[in-house]
Amino acid sequence: MKKMLLVLLSLSLVMVLVLPTVAETKEITYVTLGNTGMELLEEAAKAFEEKEGVKVNLESWSYSDAYSKILTLAEAGNMPDSMYGFSSWTVQFKEAGYTVAIDDLISKELYDDFSKAARDVCSVNGELWAMPSYMSVRSILINQTAFDEVSDEPPTTWEGLLELAPELCGKTCPYAYTLVAGHPKNTIDCFLPILWAYGADVLSEDQKTVAFNTEEGVAALQMYVDLAKYAVPDYGEATINETQSNFTTQTAAAYVHNAQGLAALKAAGENYDWATILQPLKGPGGEAYSYGVMDVDLVFNTGNQDITAKWLEFWHQAKYQGVVIDKAGFVPNQASYYKEMPIFTDEANVFVAPFAAMEPIAKFKPSITCWEEIQKIMADNVTKAVFGQLTAAEAFEAAEKDCNEVLAAQ
Amino acid sequence: MNRNKIRKRAYKFLLALVVIAMIVFLFFPVVAMITVSLKPANEVFSRPVRWLPSEPAWENYIEVFEKMDILVGFKNSIIVAIGTIITILLIGIPAAYAMSKLDYWFKDIIYYLVLVSQMFAPIIVIIPLYQQMNNWGLIDNHVSLVLMNVTFNLAFIVLMLKSSFDNVPVEVLESAKIDGCSRFQALIRISLPIASMGIAVAIIFAFTRTWNEFLFAFTFTASTSKKTIIVKLYEILKNNPAIGIPWHLVMAGATIATTPLVILFISIRKYITGDVTKGAIK
Amino acid sequence: MKRDNIIKTTNLLYVLPMLIFFGVFILSPIIQVFENSFLQIKANGDVEFIQFDNYIKFFNSKDASMVLKNTFIWVFVGVAAKILIGLLMALVLYNNFVGKRVLTGVMLIPYAMPAAVSCVVWRLMYHPTFGHITQLLLDLNILERPMSFLGNPATSLLAVLIVNVWAVAPFCALNILASLYSIPTYIYEAASIDGAGHLRKFFHITIHLIFTDVRTLALLIGIWAFNSFDVIYMMTTGGPANSSSILVNLVYQNAFEFNNRGYASAISIICFIILSIFSVLYVRSKNKEVSFE
Numbered sequence: 001m002k003k004m005l006l007v008l009l010s011l012s013l014v015m016v017l018v019l020p021t022v023a024e025t026k027e028i029t030y031v032t033l034g035n036t037g038m039e040l041l042e043e044a045a046k047a048f049e050e051k052e053g054v055k056v057n058l059e060s061w062s063y064s065d066a067y068s069k070i071l072t073l074a075e076a077g078n079m080p081d082s083m084y085g086f087s088s089w090t091v092q093f094k095e096a097g098y099t100v101a102i103d104d105l106i107s108k109e110l111y112d113d114f115s116k117a118a119r120d121v122c123s124v125n126g127e128l129w130a131m132p133s134y135m136s137v138r139s140i141l142i143n144q145t146a147f148d149e150v151s152d153e154p155p156t157t158w159e160g161l162l163e164l165a166p167e168l169c170g171k172t173c174p175y176a177y178t179l180v181a182g183h184p185k186n187t188i189d190c191f192l193p194i195l196w197a198y199g200a201d202v203l204s205e206d207q208k209t210v211a212f213n214t215e216e217g218v219a220a221l222q223m224y225v226d227l228a229k230y231a232v233p234d235y236g237e238a239t240i241n242e243t244q245s246n247f248t249t250q251t252a253a254a255y256v257h258n259a260q261g262l263a264a265l266k267a268a269g270e271n272y273d274w275a276t277i278l279q280p281l282k283g284p285g286g287e288a289y290s291y292g293v294m295d296v297d298l299v300f301n302t303g304n305q306d307i308t309a310k311w312l313e314f315w316h317q318a319k320y321q322g323v324v325i326d327k328a329g330f331v332p333n334q335a336s337y338y339k340e341m342p343i344f345t346d347e348a349n350v351f352v353a354p355f356a357a358m359e360p361i362a363k364f365k366p367s368i369t370c371w372e373e374i375q376k377i378m379a380d381n382v383t384k385a386v387f388g389q390l391t392a393a394e395a396f397e398a399a400e401k402d403c404n405e406v407l408a409a410q
Numbered sequence: 411m412n413r414n415k416i417r418k419r420a421y422k423f424l425l426a427l428v429v430i431a432m433i434v435f436l437f438f439p440v441v442a443m444i445t446v447s448l449k450p451a452n453e454v455f456s457r458p459v460r461w462l463p464s465e466p467a468w469e470n471y472i473e474v475f476e477k478m479d480i481l482v483g484f485k486n487s488i489i490v491a492i493g494t495i496i497t498i499l500l501i502g503i504p505a506a507y508a509m510s511k512l513d514y515w516f517k518d519i520i521y522y523l524v525l526v527s528q529m530f531a532p533i534i535v536i537i538p539l540y541q542q543m544n545n546w547g548l549i550d551n552h553v554s555l556v557l558m559n560v561t562f563n564l565a566f567i568v569l570m571l572k573s574s575f576d577n578v579p580v581e582v583l584e585s586a587k588i589d590g591c592s593r594f595q596a597l598i599r600i601s602l603p604i605a606s607m608g609i610a611v612a613i614i615f616a617f618t619r620t621w622n623e624f625l626f627a628f629t630f631t632a633s634t635s636k637k638t639i640i641v642k643l644y645e646i647l648k649n650n651p652a653i654g655i656p657w658h659l660v661m662a663g664a665t666i667a668t669t670p671l672v673i674l675f676i677s678i679r680k681y682i683t684g685d686v687t688k689g690a691i692k
Numbered sequence: 693m694k695r696d697n698i699i700k701t702t703n704l705l706y707v708l709p710m711l712i713f714f715g716v717f718i719l720s721p722i723i724q725v726f727e728n729s730f731l732q733i734k735a736n737g738d739v740e741f742i743q744f745d746n747y748i749k750f751f752n753s754k755d756a757s758m759v760l761k762n763t764f765i766w767v768f769v770g771v772a773a774k775i776l777i778g779l780l781m782a783l784v785l786y787n788n789f790v791g792k793r794v795l796t797g798v799m800l801i802p803y804a805m806p807a808a809v810s811c812v813v814w815r816l817m818y819h820p821t822f823g824h825i826t827q828l829l830l831d832l833n834i835l836e837r838p839m840s841f842l843g844n845p846a847t848s849l850l851a852v853l854i855v856n857v858w859a860v861a862p863f864c865a866l867n868i869l870a871s872l873y874s875i876p877t878y879i880y881e882a883a884s885i886d887g888a889g890h891l892r893k894f895f896h897i898t899i900h901l902i903f904t905d906v907r908t909l910a911l912l913i914g915i916w917a918f919n920s921f922d923v924i925y926m927m928t929t930g931g932p933a934n935s936s937s938i939l940v941n942l943v944y945q946n947a948f949e950f951n952n953r954g955y956a957s958a959i960s961i962i963c964f965i966i967l968s969i970f971s972v973l974y975v976r977s978k979n980k981e982v983s984f985e
Contacts, residue, residue: 060634062644068948068949069629069632072537072540072629073549078544183929184931233839233844245655249821251821373950376949380931380932380934381933383932387844425784425789429789429795432780432799436802437798437801439813439814439817440801442813442817456822458827459824459827500709501710501713504705504707505706505710513696514706515700520707523711523714525971525975525978526975527714529915529967530722531919533919534722534960535722537953539721558717561717561718568710618804621806622806624808624922625921643809643812647815657816660816664809668801668809671804672801674804675797675800676797
């Protein structure tokens, strides 16, 4: 045992010696989520350091925990200089004084380069509080083989999909549809396209109360509950990637998603001929929206805003971020990307082109301070409706009451 | 006589059944982990579930080593574990020795304090602790992880060490005193060697608990180069590419992360039920 | 007498570093949490003293009763299952059979496995389409169609509880085994001479003599269970719809997901009070340990 102690002690000495020493140079920190674009980020960071003499430290956090992590860091005043995040954070982080407006920090050229829709999502009272970054647009994707077995025409409405659902089950795919759940965000990502198609919305105009507890809203929830009966029973544990694999392994015949999953399949060299992208499904009133998800780059109030904005501007070039957008299957929101990279408008590019065309009808999640809590209350009640613990009407009534309390407390 | 024989047979049969049930219950997940880790990518998502891979895909392990940065995770986990063990021993050995052999003020109260201190969940105090560490500039630094692991394992280890010092006969210490040893010398020269087995087991327990620690490692580290193996494993599950969770790779990573612990535990199994751990667990 | 006092004071130095650790990293944070529990901390950093509102909010909320019920099931059903399975295993291992030593050695694997690993493995096994458990139940015709054990509010807590029992039961088994071995054999011999049968010996001697040990063990693993955050977080994050949340998950959720630090602190203090009761029982139980000498 003495020997063992000796071995442990000497091991520890070796470990202490190899610990890297910290070098004192001007540096900034940029956080990306889930390794998105890591290789190109590294390349860009290197080029930036050569150009400006400022080192960019890159970190990668996981998507699902990024929010709690950044809040903890921010509370302790220890934020990174910039980070890739979600547009739903913009207002909260602005209110809390964590972030800075970037209108004056970036060049006029870059500001004009962003599409109007993208700028609008990131603006609060006409000021740009986040830099539009990766944008994705979701619509419905179907397994053509499975649908050909039951119908000549693919559905155009949610009703139509529900009618086909019983027949779809158990043929090419064991299930008609796949929902995402688990984290409340996933449930809501899946539910909002239906809610919007039915003509309801989450918040009222003034954002002081919720607006989903209407006849249309309840009908939308009922549609969701009915679809769930023909959906893969992953309800509750699944992540967004789970629905993706349900679709790609041909477990489910239809789902709502962006181009990223198929882009990944293509990159892996797999055959995806059976996958077809449909226009967003319509509600009873004929309304239809594509589901827009805007990811943003936030600039934190760390005292390094100027150089950080420079770095972001450097990063937001076709040869760096543009390449990531193409590779990952996002939709570009900078005019220069379309100009410099013909691939985004190439009709043969079956992934990005159809989604890019849906940008004008994209609708985005609200950005308010207590969004996480509102989202959780909604998702919990939607879940209870799916499992029959509450009827659709009861679920939304309960959700409305709790959400309004949260909103009132702000 | 005959009835007795039948009884004995029935008893044996029953025993065998229970043993088999026990083995299935305990090891089914372990077997599942290993078999899935050896499946080629296309068999992971096959329906119905294939119980065994058609042929073992060892390349999964190679892929995981490359993708997960496993060596960095291992290095970080080892640094944190060794730092924790050294600090815990430096603080814990004198404390345990005093609790076992020496007299001091508030002895009972301090003993209860140690007992009670292992009751509190880190989660209850994680926010103030985070702020504290941040004030000291220790966020995203292994030192903060070491401090936290020491704090929340100290009581357990001290109680464990105390019971191995209890095994050191007082007479030996008395005679050492006559030979002119100071109390501190008595600790180093006489008690430590006698209690060395207990210390070794304590080291392994401290190692395991630090290795497995998730909450602090997860909350207090940010950069990829500082994360421990457990956090890296958790993130591969959360952060996977859009094609779905690569279960075969996750399982390969899980197998790699578990192996050191299993080897350690099997090597100390004799002592786990012995007197050494009793003081802490009982 | 005076010399004694000096020695008693200098001896205090041996335990001082340990006490400093406890003071700095456990006691002072708890005091801070206690202060925070009376505050409302808004997103923009404004702090307001709101007396007991956070506590009132907790006891009035719909989730509170469910979460308290879940915590109760998680701790008490969990401890009962762990102790019973552990006792059964210990009794088996008390016999001699081929491979006993190997089994004793490897049976700690579930306990030694990092929680992150066992959660990953069990999540795969529970998976509705590719999971081993689902497939097994389908093959045995127990289930008609696949279901999601972790995703259904009716089964999520049970599914997570099984994982926890699986990990901790072997640990209980080895501890109970140690207690069994510590019963001197002459007691059994004496009982045999008195004509006691196997069952009588078991209930009157074994259970009686290991009772205090098992009670202390039960309290300890109960406290661990009460505090165990990672298993539930990693398997279901407390969902769906909080159906598998226990108190500590609610703390995490409010502190880190909703940024309600004051409210989270209040729940922490409630946890702290419950734990203190457990702790008193634990200390008392430890003081009453029996010895056979």
